[in-house]
Amino acid sequence: MDDVISPRRLMTKRETADRVFRGGVRASGTVVLLIMSFVGIFLLLRAWEALQVSGFSFFTTQAWEPDSGNFGIAAVIVGTVLIALVAVSIALPLSLGTALYISDYAPIRLRKTLITLVDLMAAVPSVVFGLWGVFFLQEKIVPVAQWLSTVLGWIPLFRVDGVDPRDPLASATVYTSSTFIAGIVVAMMITPIMTSIMREVFMQAPLGEREGALALGSTRFGMIRSVVLPYGAGGIVGGTMLGLGRALGETIAVYMIISPVFVIQPHVLANGTNSVSALIALRYGEATQMGMSALMAAGLALFLLTLVVNFAASSIVARSRSGAST
Amino acid sequence: MSDYPSRHKARFPERVGRGTPNFMSALLAFIVVALTSVSAAPASQAATYVPISGAGSSWSANAIDQWRRNVEQYGMRVNYASTGSSDGRNQFKAGTIDFASTEIPYGLKDGGVVDTPPSRGYAYMPIVAGGTAFMYNLRIGGQQVTNLRLSGDVLTKVFTGVITMWNDPAIAADNPALSLPARKIVPVVRSDGSGSTAQFTTWMASQHASLWDSYCQSAGRSTPCGVTSNYPTVAGKGFVAQPNSQGVAGYVAQRANEGTITYVEYSYALKTGYPVAKILNKAGYYVEPTASNVAVALLSAKINTQKGTAAYLTQDLSGVFASTDQRTYPLSSYSYIVVPTNSQNGFTTAKGATLGAFSYYFLCEGQQQAEALGYSPLPINLVKAGLEQVRQIPGVEAKSIDIKDCNNPTFSSDGTNTLAKKAPMPSECDKKGVTQCNTGTGGAKQSTTSTKKTTSDGKSTQTGGKTTTGDDSTSGTTDSGTTGTDQPGNEDGSGDTGDGVTPGDEFTDDGLAPDGFVSDSQTSSYGAAVAANYGGGPIVCEPDTGVCTNVVAEPMTLESAGSQGPSSGAWIAMAVIVIGVLTPALTTALSPGKRRGAKAS
Numbered sequence: 001m002d003d004v005i006s007p008r009r010l011m012t013k014r015e016t017a018d019r020v021f022r023g024g025v026r027a028s029g030t031v032v033l034l035i036m037s038f039v040g041i042f043l044l045l046r047a048w049e050a051l052q053v054s055g056f057s058f059f060t061t062q063a064w065e066p067d068s069g070n071f072g073i074a075a076v077i078v079g080t081v082l083i084a085l086v087a088v089s090i091a092l093p094l095s096l097g098t099a100l101y102i103s104d105y106a107p108i109r110l111r112k113t114l115i116t117l118v119d120l121m122a123a124v125p126s127v128v129f130g131l132w133g134v135f136f137l138q139e140k141i142v143p144v145a146q147w148l149s150t151v152l153g154w155i156p157l158f159r160v161d162g163v164d165p166r167d168p169l170a171s172a173t174v175y176t177s178s179t180f181i182a183g184i185v186v187a188m189m190i191t192p193i194m195t196s197i198m199r200e201v202f203m204q205a206p207l208g209e210r211e212g213a214l215a216l217g218s219t220r221f222g223m224i225r226s227v228v229l230p231y232g233a234g235g236i237v238g239g240t241m242l243g244l245g246r247a248l249g250e251t252i253a254v255y256m257i258i259s260p261v262f263v264i265q266p267h268v269l270a271n272g273t274n275s276v277s278a279l280i281a282l283r284y285g286e287a288t289q290m291g292m293s294a295l296m297a298a299g300l301a302l303f304l305l306t307l308v309v310n311f312a313a314s315s316i317v318a319r320s321r322s323g324a325s326t
Numbered sequence: 327m328s329d330y331p332s333r334h335k336a337r338f339p340e341r342v343g344r345g346t347p348n349f350m351s352a353l354l355a356f357i358v359v360a361l362t363s364v365s366a367a368p369a370s371q372a373a374t375y376v377p378i379s380g381a382g383s384s385w386s387a388n389a390i391d392q393w394r395r396n397v398e399q400y401g402m403r404v405n406y407a408s409t410g411s412s413d414g415r416n417q418f419k420a421g422t423i424d425f426a427s428t429e430i431p432y433g434l435k436d437g438g439v440v441d442t443p444p445s446r447g448y449a450y451m452p453i454v455a456g457g458t459a460f461m462y463n464l465r466i467g468g469q470q471v472t473n474l475r476l477s478g479d480v481l482t483k484v485f486t487g488v489i490t491m492w493n494d495p496a497i498a499a500d501n502p503a504l505s506l507p508a509r510k511i512v513p514v515v516r517s518d519g520s521g522s523t524a525q526f527t528t529w530m531a532s533q534h535a536s537l538w539d540s541y542c543q544s545a546g547r548s549t550p551c552g553v554t555s556n557y558p559t560v561a562g563k564g565f566v567a568q569p570n571s572q573g574v575a576g577y578v579a580q581r582a583n584e585g586t587i588t589y590v591e592y593s594y595a596l597k598t599g600y601p602v603a604k605i606l607n608k609a610g611y612y613v614e615p616t617a618s619n620v621a622v623a624l625l626s627a628k629i630n631t632q633k634g635t636a637a638y639l640t641q642d643l644s645g646v647f648a649s650t651d652q653r654t655y656p657l658s659s660y661s662y663i664v665v666p667t668n669s670q671n672g673f674t675t676a677k678g679a680t681l682g683a684f685s686y687y688f689l690c691e692g693q694q695q696a697e698a699l700g701y702s703p704l705p706i707n708l709v710k711a712g713l714e715q716v717r718q719i720p721g722v723e724a725k726s727i728d729i730k731d732c733n734n735p736t737f738s739s740d741g742t743n744t745l746a747k748k749a750p751m752p753s754e755c756d757k758k759g760v761t762q763c764n765t766g767t768g769g770a771k772q773s774t775t776s777t778k779k780t781t782s783d784g785k786s787t788q789t790g791g792k793t794t795t796g797d798d799s800t801s802g803t804t805d806s807g808t809t810g811t812d813q814p815g816n817e818d819g820s821g822d823t824g825d826g827v828t829p830g831d832e833f834t835d836d837g838l839a840p841d842g843f844v845s846d847s848q849t850s851s852y853g854a855a856v857a858a859n860y861g862g863g864p865i866v867c868e869p870d871t872g873v874c875t876n877v878v879a880e881p882m883t884l885e886s887a888g889s890q891g892p893s894s895g896a897w898i899a900m901a902v903i904v905i906g907v908l909t910p911a912l913t914t915a916l917s918p919g920k921r922r923g924a925k926a927s
């Protein structure tokens with residue numbers, strides 16, 4: 001039996017160029033992983049001092065007075081998530097529509113221009129978005145916020161305390177510097193990346209299936225519903241999650257707009273909110289050693305949150321049909 | 327100095343006339359200037375200077391920014407980030423910057439933590455004086471209020487959430503001529519660690535300790551609260567917190583944000599074209615933080631004269647708060663920079679040379695512009711002391727400056743403070759009582775027509791009414807923004823005007839204008855305003871009493887951030903951009919070749 005000829009062993013003989021290239025690529029991949037873990041380790045080390053002081057109350061305390069040991073991320077993390085959710089709920093329909101228009105409706109020759117324009121939007125620095133938000137948008141959006149709170153005020157999310165709609169002298173300030181406005185500005189910043197990802201995936205929807213749907217008498221909308229969207233579901237989720245990740249970490253534009261408060265502020269239209277990254281930007285310059293450590297702890301929490309979001313996204317995306325491509 | 331101007335002008339044409347008004351363009355201009363100066367950095371000047379960088383106070387940032395633009399012509403690059411005093415002090419401590427600007431010294435206890443002094447050698451140097459002003463945005467029946475008056479007690483109650491409505495009887499008592507609206511007061515405070523907050527809370531802690539402490543307590547701080555750089559906020563009180571002086575001033579200056587009031591250096595009110603509240607002093611007069619009123623107030627400041635100690639030259643303002651001069655603005659203070667005294671943390675002697683030369687500039691010549699910028703020039707003793715401090719900077723090219731050549735408006739031959747001595751007495755209508763002046767304040771010089779019939783004893787003049795700021799594109803001219811305040815026959819009284827240099831004085835003002843200001847007019851819009859101001863500051867005189875009030879500082883920019891009307895040039899630029907973007911798109915869309923259509927059919 002031993003003499004039975006075993007199959008010939010297949011060997012790959014790699015040339016030098018191939019080996020070097022493989023090495024380089026592998027190294028880049030490893031470095032990215034290493035950097036990520038080092039960021040995590042660095043944050044953990046620097047945050048340790050603060051975490052020891054606060055213990056578990058770090059997750060339940062709303063105040064931020066690190067020097068007196070009374071600090072926690074309950075308020076800031078809720079603010080961060082709310083801003084990101086507002087941003088995503090605005091950016092999602094916007095980028096979905098843009099992506100579908102580019103992939104399925106726009107004349108082919110216009111496509112290129114549109115793609116460039118959307119990418120150009122991604123190149124606008126966030127401080128410019130912040131300036132725009134503070135000095136232009138805020139003023140214009142207040143009536144919208146006012147209307148929303150009047151009409152939808154019965155939903156706790158849209159309620160604004162301290163407002164009497166019958167008072168003609170009510171100050172508009174209660175609607176400024178809010179989660180809502182910060183969310184809109186962040187939405188403008190995450191729309192391009194979400195659009196690009198969705199468009200890429202939509203354009204890959206198999207031509208045969210598209211033509212099949214059309215041949216069976218489907219309208220273009222019907223074709224999109226039955227072919228493009230199911231195929232691109234992974235791209236939609238993936239793009240949204242990527243956008244969410246960016247929205248969670250957006251700093252300077254949020255920093256410029258919000259009026260930081262250290263209580264959980266569930267009313268998105270009301271003045272005052274907070275975000276982890278804006279808090280860090282605001283306080284790192286003047287922080288004492290303890291304050292710095294507390295800021296690092298907040299950063300660590302945000303880091304972990306983003307990690308969870310991204311892993312969740314990738315697991316969802318992996319299950320979808322277009323998964324491999326996103 | 328006079329050799330440079332023409333060359334300089336040619337070299338930096340893009341900066342001429344820059345600086346239309348609002349913060350946005352100012353910031354953008356700053357970015358552009360920063361970018362251009364990288365490429366256009368003067369190559370070979372007489373002395374080659376190493377760039378230095380500083381950070382800190384936004385309270386004094388308007389002055390520092392003006393000075394550093396002025397010294398660019400000598401080849402000095404001074405980078406400055408107005409990130410707040412606390413940040414400046416911390417960065418200096420950490421050694422990441424070459425100098426810091428701050429209102430309060432190291433070593434103060436804030437929120438239970440002592441701000442430890444840096445281990446590197448350092449010294450304080452006063453740079454400019456000024457008043458922490460209370461800029462507000464309030465309208466009555468559509469007309470902007472520009473003559474609000476507040477007593478210290480009311481002011482503290484506003485900023486501690488005790489008084490919440492503008493029509494509160496206590497505010498009405500301060501303002502007999504105004505029928506204030508039933509509108510909420512929205513105090514706007516700083517969200518970052520700030521010297522302005524420190525100055526304001528120093529005053530509150532010293533003058534109205536019980537109110538301040540009870541507020542602090544409700545915000546979860548331990549009492550006695552004392553001075554703090556981080557303004558405590560209580561959720562639900564309707565306070566708004568914004569980062570930086572630009573942030574709070576920009577917030578108040580948004581047209582829609584009616585009912586807001588904030589504390590910020592006087593220059594920001596001038597810059598945004600908004601009024602400031604006149605504050606009641608111990609003599610019973612409501613005064614504005616003009617340069618002369620600040621100078622008078624600071625005559626009572628106690629300066630630390632223990633040479634050799636770290637706290638040398640720092641200020642004790644309790645005397646200012648208590649000063650009984652009628653002209654005193656109670657919230658006056660000096661601002662400082664912290665300079666290194668030895669070479670550590672990357673501070674080289676080459677950098678010291680730049681910092682030294684820059685210090686010489688602002689201690690001497692720079693003080694001339696303080697007034698027009700919304701600050702008050704340093705008095706002679708502090709300039710002298712500052713000039714001595716400069717010698718401690720390692721690598722400085724020590725100069726012996728003849729102080730008389732500085733043309734500082736406060737100097738006199740007999741050692742008294744000319745600016746303070748010549749400061750006009752407040753008008754009688756500014757006295758606590760039933761009358762109230764209707765002249766404008768801060769950057770909003772238009773008067774407020776009385777909203778009550780009872781008061782206004784026919785004083786003061788202009789019924790210019792609403793000269794809404796912002797529609798005036800000629801911000802460089804003398805009269806802009808002060809419609810109607812220049813009355814004939816006042817020009818000869820210019821001994822009292824903003825120039826500060828009195829004709830009969832020992833120093834003539836020869837050479838002041840050509841030297842000091844020509845350079846400005848090339849660099850920025852402030853320069854234009856300064857130059858215009860020099861031509862004879864407008865004076866407001868009461869026809870009845872003959873008391874002339876010196877409208878010392880011109881609004882540097884005349885636009886309310888609320889109404890940003892782009893100029894025609896901006897519209898053209900916008901059109902160009904839109905056309906540039908849309909043309910390719912349209913041409914492709916309109917050109918034949920409907921492949922999509924063909925496919926669909």
